[in-house]
Amino acid sequence: MKCKDIVKELADYLDEDLDSSLRASIEEHLGKCKDCRLVVDTTKQTIQIYCNSEPAPLPAETRVKLHDALAKRLHHQV
Amino acid sequence: MNSPKLNPTQPTFLPSHVVKDDEPALVGAAKAGDIQAFETLVSRYERKIFRLTQNITQNREDAEDAMQEAFLKAYEHLGDFQGNSRFYTWLVRIAVNQALMKLRRRRNNIVSLDEEVDTGEDTMPREVEDWGPSPEERYQQSELGDILSKVIGELDPAFRIVFQLRDIEQLSTEETAEALGLSVPAVKSRLLRARLKLRHNLNHYFRRGATT
Numbered sequence: 001m002k003c004k005d006i007v008k009e010l011a012d013y014l015d016e017d018l019d020s021s022l023r024a025s026i027e028e029h030l031g032k033c034k035d036c037r038l039v040v041d042t043t044k045q046t047i048q049i050y051c052n053s054e055p056a057p058l059p060a061e062t063r064v065k066l067h068d069a070l071a072k073r074l075h076h077q078v
Numbered sequence: 079m080n081s082p083k084l085n086p087t088q089p090t091f092l093p094s095h096v097v098k099d100d101e102p103a104l105v106g107a108a109k110a111g112d113i114q115a116f117e118t119l120v121s122r123y124e125r126k127i128f129r130l131t132q133n134i135t136q137n138r139e140d141a142e143d144a145m146q147e148a149f150l151k152a153y154e155h156l157g158d159f160q161g162n163s164r165f166y167t168w169l170v171r172i173a174v175n176q177a178l179m180k181l182r183r184r185r186n187n188i189v190s191l192d193e194e195v196d197t198g199e200d201t202m203p204r205e206v207e208d209w210g211p212s213p214e215e216r217y218q219q220s221e222l223g224d225i226l227s228k229v230i231g232e233l234d235p236a237f238r239i240v241f242q243l244r245d246i247e248q249l250s251t252e253e254t255a256e257a258l259g260l261s262v263p264a265v266k267s268r269l270l271r272a273r274l275k276l277r278h279n280l281n282h283y284f285r286r287g288a289t290t
Contacts, residue, residue: 010273012266039277042280042281043273046277047245049213049226050230050245053246056129058128062128063124065142066142066149067120069150070117070120070149
């Protein structure tokens with residue numbers, strides 16, 4: 001397996017969506033190739049940072065606008 | 079008579095991977111006409127839905143409108159929600175549709191999301207550097223949030239939206255494909271491209287020795 005094959009399979013590898021033999025081949029390559037290991041690790045970190053990031057609080061005026069619009073509509077239907 | 083004000087206090091943030099056990103009960107109550115129950119759902123998800131619409135539209139006014147329309151549509155169509163998926167997943171799909179409409183209206187020349195796009199044969203990463211200490215430890219939360227927003231905003235929409243749904247909202251590949259009218263292979267190739275591009279752009283901030 002070559003470095004370009006690792007990149008090709010990277011998404012499925014990270015999503016654990018590969019059969020065990022292909023996975024084993026990738027891990028064998030990663031054990032020997034520092035560059036690929038860094039690409040895999042930093043791509044994994046990229047996903048985790050976005051996945052774990054907390055959304056910022058709504059700007060106050062945005063929240064007021066949203067809740068006013070909802071109140072108007074919900075009140076209408078009561 | 080004045081319209082009743084909904085609770086304007088900031089809600090407690092709920093991380094994306096946590097599903098509160100009371101969600102089905104709240105949805106059931108909201109379907110039965112309990113306004114407070116719907117209000118609780120809105121307060122629970124408004125931050126995440128706003129981040130979603132903001133990341134898709136890259137325009138605050140459009141993001142606000144898309145979020146508002148998404149919650150209103152969700153309320154109007156609560157009766158259609160069968161409970162086959164999480165309420166949040168259903169809400170995300172409504173919000174994505176609203177945000178995409180805004181995006182298309184503002185950017186007539188945008189590449190259509192269901193068209194073939196060049197996912198690039200040359201995806202080999204060129205910068206391979208250790209990121210050193212955890213970015214969460216190196217940056218304050220608000221600063222890290224600004225970096226993440228800036229970097230994702232630089233992605234082409236066709237890639238950005240797939241990443242948003244798959245890796246931030248945690249929809250499955252199949253759910254993402256269905257929501258965007260794409261094939262599963264198209265979602266996978268765009269996701270790979272998006273992840274590698276984000277990794278590349280974040281490298282500037284997170285590599286060992288980068289100025290913080």
